[in-house]
Amino acid sequence: MTALDTAAATAAPVLLKVEHLCMRFGGLLAVNDVSFTAKAGQITAVIGPNGAGKTTVFNCITGFYRPSAGRLSFRGDDGTVHLLERLPGYRIAGIGVARTFQNIRLFPRMSVLENLMVAQHRPLMRASAFSVAGLLGLPSYRKAEREGVELARHWLERTGLVDVADWEAGNLPYGAQRRLEIARAMCTRPQLLCLDEPAAGLNPRESAELADLLRSIRDGEGIGVLLIEHDMSVVMTISDHVVVLDYGRKIAEGSPEAVRSDAAVIKAYLGEDEDDPLPPEVAADLGVRVDGEGA
Amino acid sequence: MEYFLQQLINGLTLGAIYGLIAIGYTMVYGIIGMINFAHGEIYMIGAFVAVIAFIVLGLAGITWAPAAIALVLLLSMAFTAVYGWTVERFAYRPLRGAPRLAPLISAIGMSILLQNYVQLLQGARVKPIPPVVQGGFTIIERADGFAVNISYLQILIILTTVALMAGFTALINGTPLGRAQRACEQDKKMAGLLGVDVDRTISLTFVMGAALAAVAGVMVTMYYGVIDFFIGFLAGVKAFTAAVLGGIGSLPGAMLGGLAIGLIEAFWSGYFSIEYKDVAAFSILVLVLIFRPTGLLGRPEIEKV
Known part of the structure; x- marks a missing residue:
């Protein structure tokens, strides 16, 4: 840097x-x-x-x-x-704020594309006037949905999932599911x-x-x-x-x-240094006197 | 043959009505995994609103059938939608996250409450209305005088049901709300994290189910001409059977199950005995549950470890 x-x-x-x-x-x-x-x-x-x-x-x-x-x-x-x-x-x-999970939480029985569309629920719901416009197929909603699909497509391309956009999310291989989670999180902008x-x-x-x-x-x-x-x-x-x-x-x-x-980090990951005092019970077994005890 | 055709028409009409109610059961089960036993009562309230509305409209001088029916449908759907929302808000939402048995008991309580409420308010006597739509077509007339008829009302019921089903399928598959409902069905927490207001989605599911039940209530009121405060129970149980038969949680399943129950009832009462038509319908349910527990169109629940 x-x-x-x-x-x-x-x-x-x-x-x-x-x-x-x-x-x-x-x-x-x-x-x-x-x-x-x-x-x-x-x-x-x-x-x-x-x-x-x-x-x-x-x-x-x-x-x-x-x-x-x-x-x-x-x-x-x-x-x-x-x-x-x-x-x-x-x-x-x-x-x-968007997040993904340690254990994958996709909507497994929805298509890959639909997973990304759910992530855009709020803007689409607003554009569709609580689905009324969506049901009637009004142009304003059509446009919003087209933009939604465009955004989804953008992220599918970035994550290399365009070819499987119609698959059920639960059928994707593991690595692809991980990428889809990230794509879905990104679709919430x-x-x-x-x-x-x-x-x-x-x-x-x-x-x-x-x-x-x-x-x-x-x-x-x-x-x-x-x-x-x-x-x-x-x-x-x-x-x-x-x-x-x-x-x-x-x-x-x-x-x-x-x-x-950092010393504290190494200690947390790898344990104590050798020159740290032994735990009392181990010390007792070995017949070693521990500082501050048995004096 | 002619007799068969007549029973087929009757069965389809009945099945359409059961199907409309069954959708409410299946949608609610899909999204929150509980059986809304108060749903039959919502249908009954829809029928009562219809009777009252028909009388009021008659007094107001609106007697032109298409206008009257449209108005009654709108009124009845609006009223029952409010009931559906209220039931969810006060009887089920506080129990979200409670053990599965708790909302079930609450639903049964709600069902008894609504039944008694209508009985107290409207009286226990049967309420009749004069026929709204009369007449029909004769399709075939046999030499001995037996005629296969389809009434205008039957056509109206079947067409309305088909239209509602088509609209509904479009709503579930093609709108943000439907997508949110399917997402909530699979993972409510995750749906919430993606910005879906889960509580509102569930409320809207109840509202939609109630509105469809209201349509069924209006149709039954016109079809049979009499209603009472207890009709919700049997219709509710039949529609629930239809939902289970079709595969609970599946929308086309609910419609198919409704048609199956309607046809079984019609043919059984036509060829065997009318007294045992309910026994026939429920026996089919038992058989399906034994040999195909997920119903006709249900997907088996695979537990992943």
């Missing part, structure tokens, strides 16, 4: 600001005081070991969960700031695209194609991408900013290079 790029990246407008987010399930504090920002034109990755609270953060952002505490402010494309924690789920799509492990279950070639697609979305559409991912080859090559969570807390944040060499 050149100095110029860095300057441009820092100047990019903040899309999503997560402040002191906490999510409690009974006695479990799944997300504890997490703050970070996601900017337009950048890929922000959220990584961390299993159970670190990544998906919970996503569920709060997209309205699946009501956060126990904290604030999620999102700047819509008209500049107004929306507080996501106060909006019902179906409104969140309307202001420009989002400002922020949230992807929950988009590379899970993909082979290396498909992962590389995914990375290209995400890069082209970032650069072509200029929108923000928020990414949860385990596949480090994807995270490290395409992210502009990485947030690391462990046990619900943010333990590090920064560029991919900085995060990769």
Whole structure:
């Protein structure tokens, strides 16, 4: 990254600001005081070991969960700031946040094209005057629907799914279903695209194609991408900013290079260093005296 | 042969009416997976609105049949749509996410409530109206004087049903609302995330089902000329049978099931005995459930692990 790029990246407008987010399930504090920002034109990755609270953060952002505490402010494309924690789920799509799921959630018995048309429900519903115009086949609605199909076609081309547009979504191969999820999310015309492990279950070639697609979305559409991912080859090559969570807390944040060499991150992923004190019970078995005990 | 033809015409008329009611069951089942047992009552209310409207229009001097029927249809559909919306809003929506049995009990409660409400308000006595549409064609007349007739009313019922079915299929397949309904059927949460207002989509499903039941109610009122507060029960159970027979959740299935039940009833009462026509209809249901549990056009539910 050149100095110029860095300057441009820092100047990019903040899309999503997560402040002191906490999510409690009974006695479990799944997300504890997490703050970070996601900017337009950048890929922000959220990584961390299993159970670190990544998906919970996503569920709060997209309205699946009501956060126990904290604030999620999102700047819509008209500049107004929306507080996501106060909006019902179906409104969140309307202001420009789209997401995909770790386990694929397409409409399996609808065609590929129809999956993309459902994603444009709000503008089409408005254009069709609650389907009255659609039923009568009025020209105003025909035009809106043609535009909808055009947008769908654009994303089918970008994701390489044009040839299977008439298939039932459930019959697509796995990698294609993953791409269709992204295409469908993009058809809501989002400002922020949230992807929950988009590379899970993909082979290396498909992962590389995914990375290209995400890069082209970032650069072509200029929108923000928020990414949860385990596949480090994807995270490290395409992210502009990485947030690391462990046990619900943010333990590090920064560029991919900085995060990769961060001591706390290495500890979270690989465990303790050798020179850390042994757990007491192990020490007792080995007959070693532990500092501060048995004195 | 002539007798067969006559029973065929009668059966088709009856089947069209059952089909219209069955669509309400099948759509609601498709979208929220519950049997709306109050749906038969909605149909009964549609019939009552029709009787009242016919009388009021008669008093107002609107006696030209096409105008009167159109007005009555509109009034009846509007009223029952409000009932359908209200039932969903107050009896089912608070129970969304509750165990499946809870909304079922609520539906049965709603059915009893509506029946008694109409009984108290309108009295338990049978309500007659004078025939609105009279006359018909004689298709074939046999030498011994037996004639195959199709009345104008039967033609009206069958044509209305066909038109509504076509409109409905277009709505479900070709409009954003229909697409949203099919999406909600498969994954409500995801549909919500894509900007579909799930609660409103479900409400509209109830409204549409109720409006179709109202059409059936108006037709029955004109066809038989008498109604009472209890007609919703048997018609509801028959239409439910039709929906299950066709494959619950499938729209063409509901229509096909309705026609099948109507034809079975007509032929059974024509050739065997009229007393046992309900037994025949329900026996068919039992047989279908044993040998083809998903119904004629239903798709088997495959559980993926």
